[in-house]
Amino acid sequence: MDSNMCQTSKSFDSETAEADASYEEENEHEIATAEFGEEEELKPVDSRPNPQLWITRNSSHADFDDDLENINISNFFHRVDSDQIIYQSKKRRLKLVGKYVMGDLLGEGSYGKVKEMLDSETLCRRAVKILKQRKLRRIPNGEQNVQREIKLLRKLDHKNVIKLFDELHNYEKQKMYLIMEFCVGSLQTMLDSTPDKKFPLWQAHDYFLQLIEGLEYLHSMRIIHKDIKPGNLLLSLENQLKISDLGVAETIDLFAKDDTCFIGQGSPAFQPPEIANGLEFFPGFKVDIWSSGVTLYNITTGRYPFEGDNIYRLFESIGKGVFTIPPEIQEPLRDLLLGMLEKDPYARFSLQRIKRHTWCTRQPSPEGLPKVPVPPLRGDMWHSLTVLPYLIEHYYDEPLEDASEDDGSQHEYITERQLNEMDERRKQRDRTFVVAENSNGNAQSSSSSSKKSSRWKKTISCMSFKTIPGCKQS
Amino acid sequence: MPLFGKSTKGPAEVVKALKEAVNSLEKGDKKAEKAQEDVSKNLVLIKNMLYGTSDAEPQADIIVAQLAQELYNSNLLLLLIQNLNRIDFEGKKDVAQVFNNILRRQIGTRSPTVEYICTKPEILFTLMTGYEHQEIALNCGTMLRECARYEALAKIMLYSDDFYNFFRYVEVSTFDIASDAFSTFKELLTRHKVLCADFLETNYDKVFSHYQRLLNSENYVTRRQSLKLLGELLLDRHNFTVMTRYISNPENLKLMMNMLKERSRNIQFEAFHVFKVFVANPNKPKPILDILLRNQEKLVDFLMRFHTDRAEDEQFNDEKAYLIRQIKELKPIQGH
CATH class of the missing domain: 1.10.510.10 (Transferase(Phosphotransferase) domain 1)
Incomplete structure (x- = not known):
């Protein structure tokens, strides 16, 4: 049957809007790092001195310009054949919205993205629905429906109904954050x-x-x-x-x-x-x-x-x-x-x-077919906390980065051969480190998912590179 | 028998031994200490059959079925509850665990223990009076709430005279017991919607005259909790008939208006949520309308200044604005 039949009628028109909107999104964030070694997927924020800084979008470019003169030129023009370039993985940068620490994408609804979050005060795991006004307006009754939903959810409190904990606005970016119960x-x-x-x-x-x-x-x-x-x-x-x-x-x-x-x-x-x-x-x-x-x-x-x-x-x-x-x-x-x-x-x-x-x-007998599990999120069947790597990166970034120099990863670009070498080394370390990280198994097969397994120990990651010296945020 | 070794006793023997021990504990003769020990030991044995231990799985279904059957036949559950205050601290907890496990047991669509307790409602009544004894109140509370999950048992409790003792238990001076009693009380009144609605309708006068006392309690916590529960009960769609009846009584309106002026802001706020129902009612009876009209100006004035610092609570402000508008527009019924 047409999959639309299972969609709420309200979201019929949203499909196309969604597609191009998310495409824009891609362009905004997921820039491959071949041209510039340090374009970041997430807003670079040094939230230690000023955690609210992330709101000013352009700070990274400003930093980039400032630091150009400090760049080690020989490093910058390091010669690599184009087919040998491996793109740099997403840089994990701690992002705070209010008291919540942002994690990875959980899914996308008709109204916007849903990401994982951690309440930094209660340490409770949450999900955030990010609603963009721009997107909402394109959906018939979009804004109305959202307002109605918020109003309803606020007064509801039952274990089998999703809870809304908080509601944040960023008027500058025309975004609304609905902090909800975390679901897998x-x-x-x-x-x-x-x-x-x-x-x-x-x-x-x-x-x-x-x-x-x-x-x-x-x-x-x-x-x-x-x-x-x-x-x-x-x-x-x-x-x-x-x-x-x-x-x-x-x-x-x-x-x-x-x-x-x-x-x-x-x-x-x-x-x-x-x-x-x-x-x-x-x-x-x-x-x-x-x-x-x-x-x-x-x-x-x-x-x-x-x-x-x-x-x-x-x-x-x-x-x-x-x-x-x-x-x-x-x-x-x-x-x-x-x-x-x-x-x-x-x-x-x-x-x-x-x-x-x-x-x-009647209590059914649990015999018969085996249980259908919740499908894994990006290879992680345990749905581990995705906020953690950002926190680790944020608080343990410096010493680990130094250590990774021994890894031979001081280049901002990396070749297939180096990758393999590091992969080898990583495997060896994995054998010595006994870390209860469940996604390790599938991480070794593909480099794209390896970032999941490497979240605990930055040093063993094959995708962790030193950025151009001097371009680091201080 | 080795103290920690594997017991070779079957369910029948354990139940028999436990029953004898409880009996001699009840008599309180000089062997009481020995009896106490036997009770604890056998309780642990039964508990392990049901729950297993760190190195043993729970017993097979057939053994558990035998055990349950022995417990019913020997009437041991009632005996244990009646003598709960004589059993030592850990033993009391074991009784509750054993009781709850046996209660949850299901065969197909049947819950044999629920059926058994239906034929022995003394068990429920004994548990309810448990709130009068400080040392066993909380153990009885956990068992009662487990019972309240079953509609048949909740019905027996609601429709019993002993239910009205809860209005006393929720006010006792020991805070943890009062709170525990309140959560059981709330569970009984809200868990099975249709049953509760029927109960409240048929026993309206009795229940609400008792309830009135909670709302007037000296105890702040009682007042606040019972007011909150009242709001939940009235706004529950299942209790529609009860609500319409409640909001037609001018005495109830007066009470809420007084509570709006209470010193505690929390009580004011909860009272607001009941008060709004009186005002929103499209078919206000004359006595209600009269009271509102007599206080029209004062109420508008009062509501204008009521909890103005809750600016972020949109819903509250909407409701408040709605009430103010409603009260302003109130007019006497034509012909008066």
């Missing part, structure tokens, strides 16, 4: 990493119960999520499910007699028949029941109950409400799916009924 991935990314696009039943059971808990809380707060789908269900490091993305959620009035809703937003494939048929009004809470039903169907079978080549066909099929459940799905799950995907919203199961359903109350 969504159910969708996990499904995508498997061949069958489904979970073993016992794992699906675990997630589904948590979804129901979170949903019950949202409904008790009079919130209809309207966009429940595997892509919006995140997992914490402790495997706790977090309902996220309340961008199209609706709060019903405190004094409303019932949960009648008039607007249907959300991802087409997860919409109930009453919305697909364009009904004028419908009971809101039952919308979430339906999409949770589609979600359950999806994570247990790897398929969707309703499909269509385009949105019209899809809605036609949903509107009829006729679907089949693969024969491998047995009772009582069959009955639960039928109850949640009941065409008539009034006859559809309530949360209470779902919670009491035999499939939910």
Whole structure:
């Protein structure tokens, strides 16, 4: 099925905007270092004397100019054949936003990037959603949806709903930082990493119960999520499910007699028949029941109950409400799916009924298929703290850099041969250093991922080079 | 028997030995010291069967099933709880651990221990009175909260007369016990939404006359916590009927208005979140409207100066502005 069918309708138009925006982003930051040995990916900040300095974007260029005269000319014009040049890896520079230390990219949503962060006061791991006003404006209702989401998230506090801890603004850069709970991935990314696009039943059971808990809380707060789908269900490091993305959620009035809703937003494939048929009004809470039903169907079978080549066909099929459940799905799950995907919203199961359903109350046996893990982030299956290397770099930079001179890496460019030599040396050291760094194994195969393994000890990194002498920030 | 060696005793023997030891502990004869020792030893044995040790896995399901069956048949769970104050410090913790583990046991969709306790509700009532004894209050608290997770057990507790003792327990002078009692109390009132809503509706008068006392408590923590919980209960969609009933009573409005003027800013703030519901109500009964009208100007004036330093809290300011507008626009019902 068209992947768009699983996207929230709000983000339809964002796809293209996203593509070119992120391209600009690339240009801004990820400059290969062949021309200038010291262009940095991240804003160079020497945050020791003034941690807030990062806001002034142009400081690096100023420094560069200042230091030109100090450059060791012979070093600068060191002759290397072009095919032998290896680009310098990203320079890790500590970046602070408020009291938060920036880490690596976790993912990209329709509104902007999501990066890891560390709260420097509580040392809690966080994720930050970086929203750019420029991008937001291009999305229909973008700014409105974000404001609504922030307002909602602030008053919510439940273990199965994503938490918003803080909200920072940088008016100069027109950026907004939403500091949220740290999560390792969504159910969708996990499904995508498997061949069958489904979970073993016992794992699906675990997630589904948590979804129901979170949903019950949202409904008790009079919130209809309207966009429940595997892509919006995140997992914490402790495997706790977090309902996220309340961008199209609706709060019903405190004094409303019932949960009648008039607007249907959300991802087409997860919409109930009453919305697909364009009904004028419908009971809101039952919308979430339906999409949770589609979600359950999806994570247990790897398929969707309703499909269509385009949105019209899809809605036609949903509107009829006729679907089949693969024969491998047995009772009582069959009955639960039928109850949640009941065409008539009034006859559809309530949360209470779902919670009491035999499939939910029965503890499933963890036998059968093995657990589907959260896919590794850039080769790191343990999702280690990505902020740490920046901190190490920042605080232990000087002595380690000196030590690396023995490595023969005083050149700012490096050849294949030198790389191999260093790789060899690094392997030897790895044997002597017993460091519990889990990504070491795959790091040795490719140089691109080696930066992950080298985060603990700068000296053994094959990608750590001394920058041009004198160009170093003091 | 070797002190640290592997026990060869089966579940039936351990349960029997433990029961005898608890019985003699209860009698308090001169062999009490020996009994105390036996109780601790056998408790550890049972605990290890359920949880395993650093070098032994927990026992196989069949053994655990036997153990559970023995515990039910011998009525030992109740006996242990009744004599909890006589058991030594570590033993008390072991009882709680054993109890909670056995409680969580599931066979298919059944929870046999939950079913067992339903037939022996004394266990729950004994646990609840545990809050009256300082030395066992917290152990009973952990067991009670584990029980409260099961709807059937929560229902028994809510609908029992003993539930109203909680209004006393949450106010006791020992802070840790009062807090523990409050968290159990809150769990019982919020965990199973539909059950709780039904309970509050059917027992509205009794519960809220008791609740009123918490809100008027001398104890600052009690006042603040109970006010916060009240706000949560009223704003929960499941308790819609309860809310409409609560906000139609002028006495409740008066109480909230007085709490808005409390010395503590935290209490003022929590009171604001209940007060706003009275004002936002589109169908205010006459007595409520009368009170608001009588204080119209004073309220507007008061709210204008209310927590003005919370500038960063957008939601609060929006709500405050909304309330001020609402109160300003209040008009007597036509024909009066």
